[in-house]
Amino acid sequence: MSALKNHRLFWPVLVLVALLTANAIYRPSFLAVQMRDGHLYGSVIDIVRLSAPLILVALGMTLVIATGGIDLSVGSICAISGAVACFYISQQPDQNSLASVLTALVLGLGLALVLGAWNGVLVAIIGIQPIIATLILMVAGRGLAQLITEGQIITINSSPYKTIGVGHLLTLPFAIFVALAVTVLLAALTRRTALGMIIESVGGNAEASRLAGIRSRRIIFLAYVISAVCAAIAGFMLTANVSSADGNSAGLWIELDAILAVVIGGTSLAGGRFFFSGTILGALIIQTLTTTVYAMDISPQTSLLFKAVVVIAVCLIQAPAFRDKFTRRKPTAVSQKEQVPA
Amino acid sequence: MTHPVLTMTSISKTFPGVRALDGVQFRLFPGEIHALMGENGAGKSTLIKVLTGVYSPDEGAIDLAGTPVSFGGPMQAAAAGVSTVYQEVNLCANLSVAENIFIGREPRRLGSIHWGEMRRRARALLARLDLDIDVTALLGTYSLAVQQMVAIARAIDIKARILILDEPTSSLDAREVEQLFRIMRQLRDTGIAILFVTHFLDQVYSVADRITVLRNGKLVGEYPIAELPQLALVEKMIGKELDVLERLEEQPKRDLAALEASTPFIQADGVGRKGVVAPFSLTIHGGEVVGLAGLLGSGRTEVARLLFGADRADSGRFVVNGAQTPMRNPVAAIGHDIAFCSENRRTEGLVGDLTVRENIILAMQAARGWLRPLPRRRQDELVAKYVEALSIRPSDPEIPVRNLSGGNQQKVLLARWLITEPRLLILDEPTRGIDIGAKAEIQKLVVQLSDGGMAVLFISAELEEVLRLSHKIAVMRDRNLVSQLANDDTVSAEHIMQAIASAGGTGQ
Ligand SMILES: Nc1ncnc2c1ncn2[C@@H]1O[C@H](COP(=O)(O)OP(=O)(O)OP(=O)(O)O)[C@@H](O)[C@H]1O
Numbered sequence: 076m077s078a079l080k081n082h083r084l085f086w087p088v089l090v091l092v093a094l095l096t097a098n099a100i101y102r103p104s105f106l107a108v109q110m111r112d113g114h115l116y117g118s119v120i121d122i123v124r125l126s127a128p129l130i131l132v133a134l135g136m137t138l139v140i141a142t143g144g145i146d147l148s149v150g151s152i153c154a155i156s157g158a159v160a161c162f163y164i165s166q167q168p169d170q171n172s173l174a175s176v177l178t179a180l181v182l183g184l185g186l187a188l189v190l191g192a193w194n195g196v197l198v199a200i201i202g203i204q205p206i207i208a209t210l211i212l213m214v215a216g217r218g219l220a221q222l223i224t225e226g227q228i229i230t231i232n233s234s235p236y237k238t239i240g241v242g243h244l245l246t247l248p249f250a251i252f253v254a255l256a257v258t259v260l261l262a263a264l265t266r267r268t269a270l271g272m273i274i275e276s277v278g279g280n281a282e283a284s285r286l287a288g289i290r291s292r293r294i295i296f297l298a299y300v301i302s303a304v305c306a307a308i309a310g311f312m313l314t315a316n317v318s319s320a321d322g323n324s325a326g327l328w329i330e331l332d333a334i335l336a337v338v339i340g341g342t343s344l345a346g347g348r349f350f351f352s353g354t355i356l357g358a359l360i361i362q363t364l365t366t367t368v369y370a371m372d373i374s375p376q377t378s379l380l381f382k383a384v385v386v387i388a389v390c391l392i393q394a395p396a397f398r399d400k401f402t403r404r405k406p407t408a409v410s411q412k413e414q415v416p417a
Numbered sequence: 418m419t420h421p422v423l424t425m426t427s428i429s430k431t432f433p434g435v436r437a438l439d440g441v442q443f444r445l446f447p448g449e450i451h452a453l454m455g456e457n458g459a460g461k462s463t464l465i466k467v468l469t470g471v472y473s474p475d476e477g478a479i480d481l482a483g484t485p486v487s488f489g490g491p492m493q494a495a496a497a498g499v500s501t502v503y504q505e506v507n508l509c510a511n512l513s514v515a516e517n518i519f520i521g522r523e524p525r526r527l528g529s530i531h532w533g534e535m536r537r538r539a540r541a542l543l544a545r546l547d548l549d550i551d552v553t554a555l556l557g558t559y560s561l562a563v564q565q566m567v568a569i570a571r572a573i574d575i576k577a578r579i580l581i582l583d584e585p586t587s588s589l590d591a592r593e594v595e596q597l598f599r600i601m602r603q604l605r606d607t608g609i610a611i612l613f614v615t616h617f618l619d620q621v622y623s624v625a626d627r628i629t630v631l632r633n634g635k636l637v638g639e640y641p642i643a644e645l646p647q648l649a650l651v652e653k654m655i656g657k658e659l660d661v662l663e664r665l666e667e668q669p670k671r672d673l674a675a676l677e678a679s680t681p682f683i684q685a686d687g688v689g690r691k692g693v694v695a696p697f698s699l700t701i702h703g704g705e706v707v708g709l710a711g712l713l714g715s716g717r718t719e720v721a722r723l724l725f726g727a728d729r730a731d732s733g734r735f736v737v738n739g740a741q742t743p744m745r746n747p748v749a750a751i752g753h754d755i756a757f758c759s760e761n762r763r764t765e766g767l768v769g770d771l772t773v774r775e776n777i778i779l780a781m782q783a784a785r786g787w788l789r790p791l792p793r794r795r796q797d798e799l800v801a802k803y804v805e806a807l808s809i810r811p812s813d814p815e816i817p818v819r820n821l822s823g824g825n826q827q828k829v830l831l832a833r834w835l836i837t838e839p840r841l842l843i844l845d846e847p848t849r850g851i852d853i854g855a856k857a858e859i860q861k862l863v864v865q866l867s868d869g870g871m872a873v874l875f876i877s878a879e880l881e882e883v884l885r886l887s888h889k890i891a892v893m894r895d896r897n898l899v900s901q902l903a904n905d906d907t908v909s910a911e912h913i914m915q916a917i918a919s920a921g922g923t924g925q
Pocket residue numbers: 432433435436437455456457458459460461462463464504810811819820821822823824825850852
């Protein structure tokens with residue numbers, strides 16, 4: 076029991092289950108899954124589908140945070156790559172051509188690589204504090220996205236592109252597979268090579284890593300590039316969802332949700348150990364929360380507050396120091412033999 | 418007999434997989450210096466942390482001057498008169514020395530901090546420890562030894578009934594140790610109870626009144642100093658007799674001339690860095706152990722850092738294996754098969770989050786690049802070999818290194834560089850915080866490695882250790898390399914002390 080309780084995913088899983096249960100009690104149809112036109116539908120599946128962009132952004136963010144940094148520009152990068160892809164497709168005579176959609180994606184990814192490299196240079200080479208360095212692109216990036224869309228909302232009519240957001244594969248939403256593929260890829264990239272350990276080392280103790288002969292600049296640079304690429308894929312999804320690109324609102328504030336997801340997942344903002352599985356759970360919790368707020372008809376005025384309260388609660392229960400205070404203060408001051416079982 | 422000021426009864430503490438303390442009893446009387454002894458990982462630091470509320474015990478009671486207590490943390494403990502210097506210096510590197518001494522209890526005037534008073538009192542306090550440094554400079558700019566002294570200064574200034582010093586002398590020179598002991602005796606005579614942890618046996622016998630011995634988390638016994646001669650103490654600590662140390666003494670000193678006939682592995686020509694170390698020249702040959710001696714702050718560590726490229730030299734040149742090389746950064750040095758084991762394992766050595774295994778393979782992996790991970794089987798082999806060779810405990814390599822006891826962490830750092838099989842191994846205080854058994858093992862290892870052709874630069878505040886291992890001794894004073902002596906039969910500790918202290922320099 077206590078081994079289970081000490082597992083680092085125990086609390087996030089518990090919170091997710093609690094949220095789902097609350098929904099199911101409030102609305103019994105919540106857990107129902109139906110087959111329609113060969114596709115599965117249901118609230119739970121919706122949650123997973125809608126959380127896919129956040130999962131992607133948060134995975135990239137996980138690596139950046141593990142190096143001891145932070146990437147505030149991911150929302151803007153979402154908007155920029157979504158805008159570039161949509162703009163390119165909108166210029167094509169045949170918007171449904173697979174080739175042009177693929178070209179659009181390559182363009183979007185290419186631009187993201189450049190933007191990620193920009194962040195990477197500012198942080199790793201020039202040595203600007205990550206929060207400031209990425210703030211530049213966070214702010215300027217929105218303008219860049221606006222430039223691409225010429226201040227308009229670009230609407231496209233491309234079914235291959237739309238698939239990324241709302242299509243299906245093997246009865247399940249396509250977006251789930253994209254998120255899954257990126258997760259597997261990143262997991263392999265970090266855990267099959269020594270990259271993961273080296274990132275954790277740099278984030279855990281930069282000076283010790285330097286003295287151990289780690290070229291931390293390269294590693295940090297790489298983390299920002301990966302983060303930007305993840306954000307770009309999320310940007311495709313977000314714009315594909317609505318078949319349009321809006322430089323102003325695509326991916327707005329997603330960086331904050333992503334940071335939250337990472338923290339809920341157990342990766343420390345100070346850097347060091349990172350956990351993709353925790354991050355994914357964190358993203359799912361945040362999306363479930365958003366859905367819950369809508370489903371329960373909580374008024375928009377209070378919904379943000381509600382979200383904030385839940386998030387604070389999640390972070391607090393995860394903090395060992397906080398749990399300690401509760402389990403430790405209750406018994407008499409002298410003997411602390413009896414830990415409160417939970 | 419007076420009543421104990423502190424009684425800890427049946428204290429038990431279990432960490433996942435480790436029973437760190439098992440029904441330990443401990444008493445402390447007013448006006449005594451009490452040495453807490455035991456091997457690395459015996460549970461000394463844990464007992465201290467249970468007392469000061471860093472950990473809460475699973476079982477047991479603590480009684481301070483007749484009232485049962487259970488502190489919520491070090492601050493509460495300090496408020497109740499338990500002042501502690503922890504094993505790992507935990508001050509703020511980015512605050513000034515004075516701020517570090519008075520943090521949380523700054524002298525005030527009209528509600529705001531009285532900076533002048535603070536600096537004045539900080540200087541006076543450090544003067545008691547015979548340390549004359551700029552108290553407005555950031556703590557991080559000083560060596561570990563100075564930081565240790567600052568931590569001690571802070572602790573002795575707190576009005577305390579109990580003063581706890583967990584390995585306070587691990588990076589201090591004989592002179593600072595003497596200074597500290599003088600103050601400890603003074604404090605004792607005013608009725609303060611002092612708990613003192615160290616791995617230096619002679620220090621115990623020169624200052625302690627009573628000894629408590631722990632072994633594997635269990636109490637072995639409590640003895641008045643007079644009733645426990647040194648050999649018996651060692652036996653109680655390790656549970657068997659120790660003979661490695663004796664054998665090591667008989668090592669014949671190898672002939673320096675023969676060693677130095679070959680081309681040197683590394684040659685530093687007028688290498689220096691402004692404001693850090695004056696230009697020096699030093700050659701180290703394969704198979705040679707060069708000892709660096711000098712007082713606290715004399716520039717020993719700084720020399721090591723230049724040789725490793727941890728700091729860049731701004732004058733002179735390096736010749737490695739006959740070819741001139743700029744020693745631009747650690748990566749370059751490692752490329753030349755140079756390894757540097759820093760004295761400051763917490764900030765410059767280990768990555769606390771990572772496991773013992775990961776910490777051990779870190780340098781080797783870094784040299785291979787992240788794209789070529791060391792196969793897991795190879796990792797496990799290497800790690801198992803060194804966990805065994807250095808008796809790292811607990812022996813499970815998958816626990817985070819931060820959960821290891823101080824001495825065991827030190828061994829992990831050493832293992833990291835040993836597996837890279839360097840041609841020049843720079844050891845800065847490699848035996849800091851290591852128990853006598855393991856220390857003998859490490860010294861033996863150094864001898865073995867140099868016999869096998871490795872060049873070693875050995876830095877230690879313990880002169881006997883330097884004398885025992887080195888073929889050649891370079892003496893530092895005031896950030897100058899002042900002389901180099903062949904370590905033959907004519908050289909003795911007094912000899913070196915003279916070289917260190919001559920010309921009237923204070924060494925600060
Ligand atoms: N936070 C922790 N989590 C898990 N295990 C721990 C933790 N702190 C200490 N231990 C374990 O408890 C045991 C006792 O450690 P402790 O630090 O008290 O040893 P010590 O006697 O101070 O040794 P040293 O002389 O090396 O400083 C060790 O086996 C150590 O690995």
